[in-house]
Every structure is written in structure tokens, then in C-alpha cells.
Amino acid sequence: MPAYFSARLTYANGIAAQGVEVRVFDRDEPGHTDDDLTLSPGFTDDLGRFQVTYDPARAQDHRLVTRTVPANPPFDWTPVQRDFLEPDPEDDFQPYLRFTYTFAGEVCTGTAPLKPRQTVFQLPEVLAKPFFPTRHGFHFVNRFSGLFLPFSLPFFPDLGNPSAIYGLCGGMSAAALDFFLVNRVVPQTSEVPPNGTPLQRYLYKRQLDSFGRLGEVILRFIEWMGLPPDSPQGLFKRTLEEFEKIRTRLNRFTPVPLGLVYVLWNETREIWQNHQVLATGYTRDPQNRLQIRLYDPNYPLRDDVRIEAERVPVGQGQFGLICRQWIGDSPKTLHGFFAMPYQPVIPPEELS
Structure with missing residues (x-):
């Protein structure tokens, strides 16, 4: 079932970050690729606001399990070993936001844990924008x-x-x-x-x-x-x-x-x-x-x-x-x- 998350994104000095792509991922163990849960990415507007749509069900990892089962019941009950792909019970759900944006002419990425009650997130860069x-x-x-x-x-x-x-x-x-x-x-x-x-x-x-x-x-x-x-x-x-x-x-x-x-x-x-x-x-x-x-x-x-x-x-x-x-x-x-x-x-x- 789709889930929705909305918040604001700013630079480190509080100025709204515009045009940033926001996706939701689930963090996996080292050596494994993180799961992209995004159904529809968010893009920040002039105020830094975004909404991203994602599917938490995509986060469930699977593992290959070898089990001993009958060869062809009820005709052949000879035990044989077969491999099955099953949900991994040790897989923890660790969703996070991934921000992709351009700063000083370079493509940058940033991440932050997805906390449902957090309403404002910050990028690490300072936007040099003087006030006149x-x-x-x-x-x-x-x-x-x-x-x-x-x-x-x-x-x-x-x-x-x-x-x-x-x-x-x-x-x-x-x-x-x-x-x-x-x-x-x-x-x-x-x-x-x-x-x-x-x-x-x-x-x-x-x-x-x-x-x-x-x-x-x-x-x-x-x-x-x-x-x-x-x-x-x-x-x-x-x-x-x-x-x-x-x-x-x-x-x-x-x-x-x-x-x-x-x-x-x-x-x-x-x-x-x-x-x-x-x-x-x-x-x-x-x-x-x-x-x-x-x-x-x-x-x-x-x-x-x-x-x-x-x-x-x-x-x-x-x-x-x-x-x-x-x-x-x-x-x-x-x-x-x-x-x-x-x-x-x-x-x-x-x-x-």
C-alpha cells in the first residue's frame, strides 16, 4: 500500500532548498544494495516543500533457504533438498531519505533518517545568499x-x-x-x-x-x-x-x-x-x-x-x-x- 511523506528541506543556514529530488530507501546490511522504496519521487518547490510516495512493502529482503521436502507428494515421498526464496526475518526496516541536488555546479547526494514526525530536514551546505x-x-x-x-x-x-x-x-x-x-x-x-x-x-x-x-x-x-x-x-x-x-x-x-x-x-x-x-x-x-x-x-x-x-x-x-x-x-x-x-x-x- 502506498505511503506518503511530506516535509521541508533547507540548506544549513535555513534557506529553502529548491529543485531537490527526494527518494525513500531502506538501508540494508553492508555489501547489499539498499532497497529503493520510491513510487513517485518528491521535488522541492520554492519553499523547500516536498511530498514523496513510497511502498514500505518493497523493503522486505529475501534469502535463499535449502529445505528437505518430499520429491512429488502424494506419488513420491522420497526426501530431496530444494531451494526456496523466503522473507528474511532478520531484515530490519531502516527507511531513509536520499536527496539529489546540484550545488556549486556539482551533483550532490545527502541522506537523512525518515522520521515520521520530523517536518524540516537540512542539507549540509551553506547557501551563500546575502541579505540586502x-x-x-x-x-x-x-x-x-x-x-x-x-x-x-x-x-x-x-x-x-x-x-x-x-x-x-x-x-x-x-x-x-x-x-x-x-x-x-x-x-x-x-x-x-x-x-x-x-x-x-x-x-x-x-x-x-x-x-x-x-x-x-x-x-x-x-x-x-x-x-x-x-x-x-x-x-x-x-x-x-x-x-x-x-x-x-x-x-x-x-x-x-x-x-x-x-x-x-x-x-x-x-x-x-x-x-x-x-x-x-x-x-x-x-x-x-x-x-x-x-x-x-x-x-x-x-x-x-x-x-x-x-x-x-x-x-x-x-x-x-x-x-x-x-x-x-x-x-x-x-x-x-x-x-x-x-x-x-x-x-x-x-x-x-
């Missing part, structure tokens, strides 16, 4: 009308009151990465989507996702706003630690959402004055100074937004990163940054 804000970012500015929360906030001393204009910087950063990873173009509108439209609802949901479970990211902003900048466990030190975490991801062409700490507690209690962006890559000059390229939803269609940072001593033999954001030639105060939680989501088709 002018090409992959949204075309409208991060400025939405109304209140972010659909209910009134109680008054807290020194906290201030949110304005009637709100931002979805975390949602826009995550959504731009969502579109990028599945090789889809973001909606080309230059107008801020009105409240209640499919795009605004999607960005709003991704904004809530960016806060993490139980608002852990908001708590992290609060914590970082209270840290001293240049102590051995302060903002600069932690920012350097965060950069070391994201550096390997950026090296693999995997953009990383960042939380930017713009203000400290001794300046304001307004947490929402901080910001979220998407780090898309970095360079390091001979003096070990960093330039981290950004997609900043506050500055759409610009490839010249960046963080410049350099190592500085912070005491007790420790080092940190002192940094500043630049929008073209204009500097902006930045106390530190950290990696935001991110789980990819396939954008709804209605947004295209």
Missing part, C-alpha cells in the same frame, strides 16, 4: 497608527505614556527574514499597512513572537538598561559575548534579529524607546574594528545602516564592545545589543 535591505527589506517605514496593545495601560510612575504611533520593528525584522529564507519577495507596497489588514496582522503577530515566551525579551531589555556600561559584567562585556554568539551565524549567511539598547534607566523609564533590527553580515578591519550591517525597519530601502564597534578593556583583564549605530553619515547612540529569539515562519500566501 534594498532588495529583501520592507519598503515602508516602521510607523503604525494607534496603540500597540488592544487595551489601556495602567499608570505607572515615571514610565510615561505610549504615543498613538507605535512600531513593529521586531515583527518587521522577523518577517523580512521569514520571506528571505523561503526565497519570496516581501510585499512591494511603500505604504504602511493599515490596522487589521493581513500584512499588519502578520507583522503584529511576529512582533509578539519576538518578545519570547512570557515576555522574556522585555525583561532582558529591562535588565540591560540597568547595567553599568564599562564594568567587567556590564553592557560592553555582555555585548561582546553576544557578538561572539551571532558571529558564526553571520558567517553562514544567516541574518540574526538583534535587540538594540538605546536608553538606560538613568535616562528614561520608557522601555519602548529601545529597538529591534536584523543583522545581515559584518566585516572586521585590520584594527579589529567591526562593522555590522543592518536592516533597520525605521530606515527602509537603505543599505548603509550599520553598527560600528571596537573592543575596549572593562577591567579585571576583561574586554567589551563599545558601539554606535550609523545611518549613513549620521551617528545614533547605542549602548549595546543582544540576539533576539527567532523561529522561522512561512508567510501566508495572501501576503504575496
Whole structure:
């Protein structure tokens, strides 16, 4: 009886793998050819999705068994030895997926165990696909009308009151990465989507996702706003630690959402004055100074937004990163940054 298996396939840096042939095999003992169970191979689409049809019954191996049986019953009961082809009871069912694809001009194959509940598989290669804000970012500015929360906030001393204009910087950063990873173009509108439209609802949901479970990211902003900048466990030190975490991801062409700490507690209690962006890559000059390229939803269609940072001593033999954001030639105060939680989501088709 035919069986069906569906999943998604990506490269090692999360970008959807397109045009990959997928077949199902059963692994045999060394020295034996694996059984091809495929009835209809799968081919990944633009989102990396595939469905393969296979027959598990093809996996049963057989062995030649010699038995003593009557020569020709009921006429001749003389014992004779004859060979029979029987199912091998020691044959284990070990299905796996085989991927066949072209990478860097060469035909490659990869395998992965077929696990019924696994929904995403990865190839070992990294697809070198840089993110450019002018090409992959949204075309409208991060400025939405109304209140972010659909209910009134109680008054807290020194906290201030949110304005009637709100931002979805975390949602826009995550959504731009969502579109990028599945090789889809973001909606080309230059107008801020009105409240209640499919795009605004999607960005709003991704904004809530960016806060993490139980608002852990908001708590992290609060914590970082209270840290001293240049102590051995302060903002600069932690920012350097965060950069070391994201550096390997950026090296693999995997953009990383960042939380930017713009203000400290001794300046304001307004947490929402901080910001979220998407780090898309970095360079390091001979003096070990960093330039981290950004997609900043506050500055759409610009490839010249960046963080410049350099190592500085912070005491007790420790080092940190002192940094500043630049929008073209204009500097902006930045106390530190950290990696935001991110789980990819396939954008709804209605947004295209």
C-alpha cells in the first residue's frame, strides 16, 4: 500500500532548498544494495516543500533457504533438498531519505533518517545568499497608527505614556527574514499597512513572537538598561559575548534579529524607546574594528545602516564592545545589543 511523506528541506543556514529530488530507501546490511522504496519521487518547490510516495512493502529482503521436502507428494515421498526464496526475518526496516541536488555546479547526494514526525530536514551546505535591505527589506517605514496593545495601560510612575504611533520593528525584522529564507519577495507596497489588514496582522503577530515566551525579551531589555556600561559584567562585556554568539551565524549567511539598547534607566523609564533590527553580515578591519550591517525597519530601502564597534578593556583583564549605530553619515547612540529569539515562519500566501 502506498505511503506518503511530506516535509521541508533547507540548506544549513535555513534557506529553502529548491529543485531537490527526494527518494525513500531502506538501508540494508553492508555489501547489499539498499532497497529503493520510491513510487513517485518528491521535488522541492520554492519553499523547500516536498511530498514523496513510497511502498514500505518493497523493503522486505529475501534469502535463499535449502529445505528437505518430499520429491512429488502424494506419488513420491522420497526426501530431496530444494531451494526456496523466503522473507528474511532478520531484515530490519531502516527507511531513509536520499536527496539529489546540484550545488556549486556539482551533483550532490545527502541522506537523512525518515522520521515520521520530523517536518524540516537540512542539507549540509551553506547557501551563500546575502541579505540586502534594498532588495529583501520592507519598503515602508516602521510607523503604525494607534496603540500597540488592544487595551489601556495602567499608570505607572515615571514610565510615561505610549504615543498613538507605535512600531513593529521586531515583527518587521522577523518577517523580512521569514520571506528571505523561503526565497519570496516581501510585499512591494511603500505604504504602511493599515490596522487589521493581513500584512499588519502578520507583522503584529511576529512582533509578539519576538518578545519570547512570557515576555522574556522585555525583561532582558529591562535588565540591560540597568547595567553599568564599562564594568567587567556590564553592557560592553555582555555585548561582546553576544557578538561572539551571532558571529558564526553571520558567517553562514544567516541574518540574526538583534535587540538594540538605546536608553538606560538613568535616562528614561520608557522601555519602548529601545529597538529591534536584523543583522545581515559584518566585516572586521585590520584594527579589529567591526562593522555590522543592518536592516533597520525605521530606515527602509537603505543599505548603509550599520553598527560600528571596537573592543575596549572593562577591567579585571576583561574586554567589551563599545558601539554606535550609523545611518549613513549620521551617528545614533547605542549602548549595546543582544540576539533576539527567532523561529522561522512561512508567510501566508495572501501576503504575496
